[in-house]
Amino acid sequence: MTRTIPAPAEAKLTEKRSKFFALVFPAQSLDEVQDRVKAYRTKHRRARHVCWACRVPSPGGAIVEQMRDDGEVGHPGRVLLELLQRRDLAGGIVVARIFGGVKLGVGGVSRAFRDAAQAALDQLPE
Numbered sequence: 001m002t003r004t005i006p007a008p009a010e011a012k013l014t015e016k017r018s019k020f021f022a023l024v025f026p027a028q029s030l031d032e033v034q035d036r037v038k039a040y041r042t043k044h045r046r047a048r049h050v051c052w053a054c055r056v057p058s059p060g061g062a063i064v065e066q067m068r069d070d071g072e073v074g075h076p077g078r079v080l081l082e083l084l085q086r087r088d089l090a091g092g093i094v095v096a097r098i099f100g101g102v103k104l105g106v107g108g109v110s111r112a113f114r115d116a117a118q119a120a121l122d123q124l125p126e
Helices: 030-043 076-087 105-121
Strands: 009-015 018-025 049-057 063-068 089-098
Touching (some): 018 030, 018 105, 030 089
Antiparallel strands (some): 009 018, 018 089, 049 089
8 A cells, every 4th residue: 555755854965076965755746746846946956957756646546656857867767756666655756966076977876866865765754
């Protein structure tokens, strides 16, 4: 059974001088997710990429999944969505990346987004 994320949780990761700020949060609609992403983008104005994924209930009761890579390499939106799917969670994840001047490569970027989001998910109560 799909569990809803109970409360927001945040984490920060630094990888080769790039900073990754992750937020997991409860959400009941795509509009709510969009509002959170917009607010996070405002909070982290220096972020070049703000990637996100969500799983929210539709009016018919099915789970709607969406993700965005925001132009980042390595498909981090898909990586974030997979974290929600693996734990069967409803809600959203957003990760903002402030570039530190060192390229991480496709695999490094994906890993860093995943690790930041995983650290935020680890803050949630079981």
